Amino acid sequence: MKLGRKIWAIPEGYIPAGSHGPEPQMLSHEAACILNAGEQDAQVEITIFFSDRRPAGPYRLTVPARRSLHLHFNDLQDPEPIPPETDYSSVFVSDVPIVLQHTRLDSRQAENALLTTVAYSE
Numbered sequence: 001m002k003l004g005r006k007i008w009a010i011p012e013g014y015i016p017a018g019s020h021g022p023e024p025q026m027l028s029h030e031a032a033c034i035l036n037a038g039e040q041d042a043q044v045e046i047t048i049f050f051s052d053r054r055p056a057g058p059y060r061l062t063v064p065a066r067r068s069l070h071l072h073f074n075d076l077q078d079p080e081p082i083p084p085e086t087d088y089s090s091v092f093v094s095d096v097p098i099v100l101q102h103t104r105l106d107s108r109q110a111e112n113a114l115l116t117t118v119a120y121s122e
Contacts, residue, residue: 004097006094034068038097042098044092046091048088048090
């Protein structure tokens with residue numbers, strides 16, 4: 001199945017600092033939900049863009065065939081962590097078509113906020 005696109009962008013990124021509630025369930029985070037509905041593993045490279053410095057990356061990951069992966073930007077470490085409370089954008093490039101959705105949980109206060117949208121694809 002060739003569902004999706006090979007290039008995706010999330011122009012809005014921000015990892016809230018601090019959380020309210022039990023971790024890991026209520027940890028404030030930014031996530032990319034990646035679906036690989038195809039028959040071949042997806043090799044994905046992520047580049048992070050900032051407003052005030054050079055891009056970070058590429059971050060590399062594999063999404064197995066016919067699987068989904070919920071990637072927390074908070075967990076990205078190599079080549080460097082993404083700093084909290086910093087605006088950023090991200091570009092995903094895959095060698096096979098994937099589908100990408102962006103989600104943020106902001107639990108800095110007891111009244112949680114959840115944002116989700118399908119990313120822009122090319």
